[in-house]
Amino acid sequence: MSGSYYIRQPKQVLGEVEGKHVGQDIKNIVILTGAGVSAESGIDTFRSAGGLWEQHKVEDVATPEAFARDPDLVLRFYDMRRERIQQVEPNAAHYALARLDAAWSGNLLLVTQNVDDLHERAGTQRLLHMHGEHLNAWCNACDARHPWRGTLMDRPACPACGVAGRLRPDIVWFGEMPYRMDEIYHALEQADLFVSIGTSGAVYPAAGLVREARRKGIKTLELNLEPSRGTSWFEESRHGPATLMVPAWVEEILGS
Numbered sequence: 001m002s003g004s005y006y007i008r009q010p011k012q013v014l015g016e017v018e019g020k021h022v023g024q025d026i027k028n029i030v031i032l033t034g035a036g037v038s039a040e041s042g043i044d045t046f047r048s049a050g051g052l053w054e055q056h057k058v059e060d061v062a063t064p065e066a067f068a069r070d071p072d073l074v075l076r077f078y079d080m081r082r083e084r085i086q087q088v089e090p091n092a093a094h095y096a097l098a099r100l101d102a103a104w105s106g107n108l109l110l111v112t113q114n115v116d117d118l119h120e121r122a123g124t125q126r127l128l129h130m131h132g133e134h135l136n137a138w139c140n141a142c143d144a145r146h147p148w149r150g151t152l153m154d155r156p157a158c159p160a161c162g163v164a165g166r167l168r169p170d171i172v173w174f175g176e177m178p179y180r181m182d183e184i185y186h187a188l189e190q191a192d193l194f195v196s197i198g199t200s201g202a203v204y205p206a207a208g209l210v211r212e213a214r215r216k217g218i219k220t221l222e223l224n225l226e227p228s229r230g231t232s233w234f235e236e237s238r239h240g241p242a243t244l245m246v247p248a249w250v251e252e253i254l255g256s
């Protein structure tokens, strides 16, 4: 591993001297991923360019209010994102996490904030999308969800109820409740290690999971390009690109 990408923050945490090999005594793992994991596949992170997401203000494209105000703008935006993710490929970080999932005999849950499908395309099975999925459409007339690869801008009919114009991206927008929080908290309850990868720590409740982990006294590790907003909550932080940091960590924990 390159020294320039590796920063340990020596701290006295929870009565243990930090720096102990992170794989020791670990059976159950919860991993949280964010947009940084997919950045090297060519998908923009949220706050890449001056606080904009793909040239748009978040509040113009990622809130229920924006959808009510200007549905064409929002549907077009998500149609483009949906098309884009089908043109990119998983990277070494996605593949390393899939390898860990396949090899790890204890409990493991990969909770992703990402709405792309790169974790599943890399082969991760124990996966939960807390913010929804680009490749799903949700009918606001009958509540059915459908796999969806095409566009929504043209107001197609719902395959279940036949009503046209009520399908929306199955994405958790700001102000909406993330999916499957009970399962996430249950997995954290059983976990010995919480690892956060490629997330800014700015979007709640995902950003609060590290505090929950610390409250339970389990180990916490951050892998991110730079210190996240929540970095001081982590027992250990390593900084560098996900395609280097994640395979190195997976190698380490599988070898422990």
Ligand code: NAD
Pocket (backbone or CB within 6 Å): 033, 034, 035, 036, 037, 038, 039, 040, 043, 044, 045, 046, 047, 048, 113, 114, 115, 116, 131, 197, 198, 199, 200, 201, 202, 203, 223, 224, 225, 226, 227, 228, 240, 241, 242, 243
């Ligand atoms: P974010 O954009 O707020 O933060 C991304 C983090 O990743 C930053 O801290 C950044 O330093 C780090 N990062 C950037 N490049 C990296 C790399 N190569 N290796 C490691 N880390 C890197 O994203 P977030 O924290 O996931 O939260 C924002 C929201 O954005 C989520 O709700 C998510 O649904 C949505 N989002 C998803 C995608 C996607 O599905 N790929 C893309 C953009 C936004």
